[in-house]
């Protein structure tokens with residue numbers, strides 16, 4: 189690893205003439221977007237051979253903690269004193285596209301002043317190379333363009349999702365989106381160009397208006413196509429054909445450098461304290477025996493779903509580690525574990541409010557992951573060879589689920605209303621049957637491929653070197 193980093197830094201230094209450069213970054217202020225951006229920062233900093241400084245511009249809510257990062261990083265809060273309550277969508281019913289529009293509108297003006305200041309203050313021997321911006325921050329990218337700063341776009345989702353977003357305008361023009369009715373036959377209509385996706389997988393939010401959704405996705409595509417390159421947190425052997433489609437469709441260089449959390453430590457961006465005690469508890473469990481249950485940082489459940497989940501876990505008789513976030517249950521601020529649940533699961537279940545997820549998934553005791561299929565969770569599971577029970581809710585989660593179930597065949601969806609008997613059966617299927625074992629074997633195969641991609645000569649490793657060269661050449 190040290191030799192590889194040294195080689196990369198020698199190559200970065202040669203392409204930049206040995207000059208020090210500063211990479212400016214602007215993550216979207218949500219856990220699933222902060223993590224990959226900060227992992228990218230870590231990878232560039234470590235491989236830049238002392239020549240790459242990092243400046244992170246960030247919203248004042250969900251802000252990263254500067255104390256968790258090495259010297260050489262600068263953190264610049266943007267929009268201090270601005271109201272932020274309506275910028276944080278909470279739960280699966282929230283209007284995400286609306287919140288994204290407001291975040292761009294509100295941060296844009298204060299960012300202009302701060303970017304101007306940063307450019308004026310830049311020391312001669314450490315000029316700003318470029319801004320790496322989250323693909324949802326088109327407004328921020330426009331400010332950089334205006335001030336003459338080149339931009340690279342970080343897509344924190346998978347390649348298949350970006351291909352689906354690219355197809356969205358044409359599906360609208362054909363009159364397929366928004367769906368004319370909630371009729372099951374219509375929603376299940378397969379989309380020929382996007383196999384294995386169906387029309388229902390393209391309905392990204394129940395509450396966002398179609399106009400907002402269309403504008404939001406157009407901004408995202410404009411951000412990609414007007415950038416100097418798109419950085420993808422995936423790997424070639426996982427999504428090769430979709431990576432090719434993006435390359436052909438958007439006409440800018442692609443840097444497919446994932447899985448990011450495997451080339452840079454992934455925990456310094458956690459907004460919530462991770463309960464490490466669960467790792468000790470996992471040490472006492474048998475290999476491949478425990479179901480890890482977590483639905484990421486934003487998805488939520490109502491009281492009834494919570495109850496069914498609890499009794500499904502209890503009745504399965506299988507060991508589990510369950511993350512119940514403080515705001516997991518809609519319209520309640522308390523963890524509502526049903527009466528009798530603790531007794532029924534004593535000794536074989538553990539509940540935490542936030543877990544060190546990557547370490548949990550990498551623990552030999554974990555046999556399966558019941559997930560909402562956020563892209564980070566999906567990729568983290570693949571990288572540890574862990575098969576999945578899928579319960580997607582919104583955004584790209586349905587797309588990720590379809591790939592897990594239909595393409596990689598490393599998991600399956602629990603559909604419809606959550607019901608304890610169905611949950612019990614799903615858990616047993618994943619952990620105790622030959623079908624589940626085959627899913628685990630296929631997941632382990634993908635894990636091996638992920639490892640190869642970041643090794644010497646691997647596709648992600650080469651893409652990372654090209655990215656560093658590009659950055660040093662700006």
Ligand code: UDP
Nearest residue numbers: 220484485486511542543545562563564565
């Ligand atoms: N995560 C974590 N602890 C938890 C649950 C999640 O550290 O208990 C991390 C997880 O490793 C992942 C991120 O939070 O990197 C969630 O991102 P994802 O894209 O899966 O879902 P989102 O939160 O964006 O819906």
